[in-house]
Amino acid sequence: MTVEEVLSSNLYTQQIKKLYRVGEILGLQDDQLEALATPERVIQVKIQVPSSNGKIKTFTGWRSQHNSALGPYKGGVRYHPNVTQDEVIALSMIMTWKNSLLQLPYGGGKAGIRVDPKSLSRTELEILSRNFIDALHKYIGSDLDIPAPDVNTDSQIMAWFLDEYIKVSGKVDLGAFTGKPVELGGISVREYSTGLGVAHITKLAAEKFLDGIEGKRVIIQGFGNLGSFTAKFLSEMGAKIVGVSDSKGGVIDYNGLDFNKLMEVKKTTGSVINYPEGKKVTNDELLISECDILIPGALENVINKFNAPKVKAKLIVEGANGPLTADADEIMKQRGIPVVPDILANSGGVVGSYVEWANNKMGEIIEEEEAKKLILNRMEKAFSEMYSKYNKLGDQDLRTSAMVVAVERVVNAMKARGLI
Template sequence: MNSSAVEETLSSNLYVQQVKKLYNVGKILGLNEDVLDTLAQPERVIQVKIEIKGKDGQVRTFMGWRSQHNSALGPYKGGVRYHPNVTQDEVVALSMMMTWKNALLLLPYGGGKGGIRVDPSKLTQDELEQLSRRYVGALYKYIGSDIDIPAPDVNTNPQTMAWYVDEYIKITGRADYAAFTGKPIELGGLPARIYSTGLGVATTARLAAEKVLGGIEGARVLIQGFGNVGSFTAKFLEEMGAKIVGISDIKGGVINYNGIDVKKALEVKDNTGSVFNYPDGKKVTNEEFLVSDCDILIPAAIENVIHKFNAPKVKAKLIVEGANGPLTADADVVMKDRGIMVVPDILANAGGVVGSYVEWANNKMGEIMDEEEARKLIVSRMERAFDYVYTKYNKLGDQDMRTAAMAMAIERVVNAMKVRGKL
């Protein structure tokens, strides 16, 4: 099987991968099959059909979903992605991961996730607005600041959230600005939210590097994916003294062991549409990029890019998951056997939902926190969560960081379900 066929096969079963990880950890915790079966299934999945009229007068139909996985700890919370490969299973898997992420960070949320199967690059701005408003129109009964709080994800942004808010208020008559996070600043958005995920990834990379490498300064870092998460991760790590030696996007990667100038890379991306056009360095494919020499590898693009076929070739000493689910369950086993620490997604990229939490609380209580305070809170929450997980990791002994993180999160959810009478 060639590499593209392997990736296609693996990327289609994110839900299977997440359930496998859940059952592995559940057995370590001594949870019975009934409890694990309950945790593996979402409480509700809503499927919607969205029809919009294009400039040519033709009606186009798109499928969308919202998965509400678990509400034991609070309202559902998670982003909405627009992508041509979105499936119901993917959305359910991501909502499950949000449940663990929110529980791990001690946030008052359950897990949710949404998606529309669409290639947004093929829609005009007017068509994107129609699509976004009709998605909310189909889901408004199930959304609210105390019910389910969507946010941006892949190919969605503050403008998308502005359309969501406006449509929600128009339909319900409720000025519930806290029903969505990741909004423009003019609508109660948080300045720190735009970079909060990258800040969280960089913070956990710094903390893990202190444990594995003796420190972040001078560490050679490869970042696969240079969107919002990857670019801000690169910026913050560069400020911390790390050396960014490779960056990539969908077109491929550039590696330069003398170091890549992050500001220059952002300019190249803005001017040409791809960091692959960065002028100084060796051009490589994404497959080659993932197995290139480095101290820290940060996969910050899509799920399941590191799997049992390429995991044995990875040369990094430390992996920090900027994306959701970039390693398969099989890859986890390989990394554990090889002694390579993996900082799992539910910890590493949780800075985004911490930022969303601050925005939500600000909207609910009247803008009580400014950007600098929010930034400090994001860093302190990430530091505290890392310390908790690292302590659990050491207590468990022969387990990896993902097992430690998921064990803590699952225990918190299960305990909440028990005291509420749900188990």
């Protein structure tokens, strides 16, 4: 890999480029941009886990608390062997803009542990999770910093987090974490809220740019929680899912993929690549295959200056965080392909977390249908704001339009508090 390729693949570098573009539009000074780009606190911790062979496994974890101008930090925790400090900081910055755009009372936070969770036993995974909270508990709380699930973490890990937090802090604070099991103050809608939101925003965008969602051919990269629920809801809306993939590869069938069969194949074989019909493809091939709507819903920087010119989709909706680089954004803009940004498209998860958090604060009074309505209404409002700004700016893309709305809100809060 060349130096240029390494720099272009750094998610933090990409987010800084995007922020500075917005800064030019808003007329922000360099010192203001520096304040926006710099996280308020980054905590690095060493996590040690005894293994069955008597040796000690050592892992590194981070929590980035990017900006609290609008409220307590909010963002997920990911377990992945390639996690870096820069990535965690970049993701916490994305969370700041996402929470601002959705008008949630939060700042941005994110955490990650550099670990392959598949290499750990269930006992080791629990010890890792509990020890992470032991190291971080002083910086967490429902009015301070509220973690949630992200890549390779789920409601069980949030349950371990909460239990350990209560033990070490002495505070029975159910709102300190979201994405919890229902029995511990979670809400059932949180499990599928991210996929529901991606599907709903895709439908709204298709109505603006493609004359509706009915019959549109959709390709989804990533078939975990987000991708599978996105496929489910889009199928119910009348879209045709023609391609999906996971870490092992993908499958394309322009006659349409059967969602229930996909789920069964994934469950029984471990990968959608074993779907009996269609053409087997790599993830790289999937991203540049013919379709109406492409939803990259796996990891960051998968669409870059090298493959962006080959993308054949008419509309891109970012299911993952940061799947397009700044260079890819520019290429899509030049090609006239709208890109609905991650800070809106996948915000159903954090809006679901907000509903859960508020429900914990109020004493468990929200029903599932009411929660779904709150999530979709909040996302529709944000989409309308972004689209209105897009039309007003005239020469900018959807991401820039959304970020102008979000960054301006954070800037105004920081000015009001005397922070810039």
